[in-house]
Amino acid sequence: MRFSFLFKAMLVVALVVLFDQLFPYGFSGAGVGAFAGLWLMGLVLGRRDVRRSAPAWIALAAAVVFAGSLFDSPGLLAWALYWGALSVAALLPKAGHFDDAWLWGARLALHAATGIGKVISDLRQFARFRRNKGASAGAIMATLGLPLVGGCLFVALFAAANPLIAQALVAIRLPSASQMLVWAAVATCVWQSLRPHAAVMRLASRLPAPEPVLPGTSLPSVLIALAVFNAIFAVQNGLDIAFLWSGGALPAGMSQTEYVHRGAYPLIGTALIAGVMALAMLRPGSASARHPWARRLVTLWVVQNLVLVASSVLRTIDYIDASMLTAWRIAALAWMGLVALGLVLICWRILRGRSARWLINWNALAALLVLTVCTFVDLGAAAAAWNVRQQAPAAVDLCYLGEVGDGALLPLIALERQPMDAVTRDRVRYVRDRVLTDLSARQNTWTEWTPRGARRLAQAQTLLGRDRDRPLAVEQPAWRLCDGTIEHPPIVTTQS
Known part of the structure; x- marks a missing residue:
């Protein structure tokens, strides 16, 4: 021991x-x-x-x-x-x-x-x-x-007598x-x-057992609540089907963009709350869990929540099409997929009488698999590559690609090879050169070196060659913005 x-x-x-x-x-x-x-x-x-x-x-x-x-x-x-x-x-x-x-x-x-x-x-x-x-x-x-007092005394005496020992003591940094x-x-x-x-x-x-409990619930209250909830969700899903999925004309004063971009994340929160409430209302062994109409109504409610999640996914995709794809939006789509799977598992748990621990285990396994994939996939690089492929060169957000860092290096090189005007090409070269310089500096430092960075740097150097094109030189007092745009100081005029 x-x-x-x-x-x-x-x-x-x-x-x-x-x-x-x-x-x-x-x-x-x-x-x-x-x-x-x-x-x-x-x-x-x-x-x-x-x-x-x-x-x-x-x-x-x-x-x-x-x-x-x-x-x-x-x-x-x-x-x-x-x-x-x-x-x-x-x-x-x-x-x-x-x-x-x-x-x-x-x-x-x-x-x-x-x-x-x-x-x-x-x-x-x-x-x-x-x-x-x-x-x-x-x-x-x-x-x-x-030993300590005597040792310190003799070291002090020798330091006073020998400059080499004194210098060694001075060099010690606590x-x-x-x-x-x-x-x-x-x-x-x-x-x-x-x-x-x-x-x-x-x-x-x-x-305690992870069973959510709603105090004061009875079979009549559960049946009434499920009927009311289904009616409310039907209204929301009906509006989404009419205006989001079918592209119908919205009332005057409301744009399609406002309707699409407003509710993605609140609807996911609504679905999560609804799932927890469904678990609480139909706990195993309760009267509502055995009642056929309660089971039918909760199944219908879960299906409506799945439609709600699908609408959230469509909103997010429309938002991406209108602006750009980012790593966080990829993560949001993966999260929405996990929420949809969780709702299906909730429905299966209620219909088959599974325990809450069974439900948590399967959700945890699904989340662990998704997170494991995310540790090996560079979401920022995936988003940068998608933006370069799907958008016109002038529409690509170069500031975001610069924030992504070395994950955006290869997409920037691919973007630079596309046809575009001279000003846009110079801006792309500036951002590409900045990212490449930063990656090269980090790979030349052993404390910052990574195999993924080394692979990207080697691919970039192969694609660019030794004599790569450089951005235009900018002399002071002009400067570059994050997207490579050249800014000049305002011209100050004096009145005589």
Whole structure:
């Protein structure tokens, strides 16, 4: 036990030192994936129970996949999924098996919240152990007092007598407070994976069943509510069918653009609320869940919510056609797809009498699959490529492509090859040159280098050749805007 504790402490120190060496200027580059892989190795080496747990190896394999994504191109989403998989692997020997997503969500939240508390409790336990062995703080200070005081005295004397020693002492730089805080945060995260808090499993087991409850509901109130809700939703869906899907003429004073662009996200929120209410009104075992008309009405209501989601998708697509595609709009469409799947699962759960845990498990699995795909697909690059293919060169939002960064480099090169006027081509070259310069600078720095960036830079250099076209030089006081437009200062006239 004592050796295991000290070995884990040494693993923590080693990982903190590696973190400090890998990220001297910031948490970026392929080193993020390398550190993730080293953390996984530390977990396997430091936890015998993890090595002996077959389910834990499944979670470790998932963590390896996300560590590979972090190595190729680091991102917050990939890091969150990696940490989740690593934490599941760390907790599985205590849980024994994969039970349901509801409990695992609570365990991960408690695991994250108890990190500092676990470090403090282990330090107290270690101090108590040393005190019982006769190694109290006073005894340690008494033992080390003479070597420390005497050593400092002789070092000071030699520094006064030898300029080389004095220069070496002056060159020593103590870590800053912010650097020590980063070390402490890294040590806490690693330590809690090696020694999870016992309260995580205990508190998570006390969670109530995830069944939504609406107080005061009865069979008559549920039937009346479902009839009213279906009527209200029918009005909204009827208006969408008449004006959104069919393209009918709107009343005077309202434009098609205003009608289309206004309700995408509120309608998704409405569908989510309706889904939760449907679950609460037809809980398994309740009178409404067994009543045939209640089941028919809730099925009709779920179908109407699916039409509502489809209308939201159409609104978003129309909005994209009217403006442009962005990474967030791709994510919004994926989210709408998950909402639609969740509604179908709600209906299936009600008709087949499934539990709320079954519903949460399937929704969590669908969300995890979508998020995993998003860690390997650059949504910004996909959006940039779509905009370049679908829009006229003068209509492409070059400011957005510049914000996308190196993901927009290849689409910018493709855009530059399209026919366009000289001014637009110069603006495209400016944004392309800025993105290319930034990517080249980052790839030439080992702390910023990534395999995905290296592949993009190599492709861009192949397409552009050695003598690539440059944008027009702009002399002060003129300047460039984010889309490459040349701005000149206003001409000030003086009156005599």
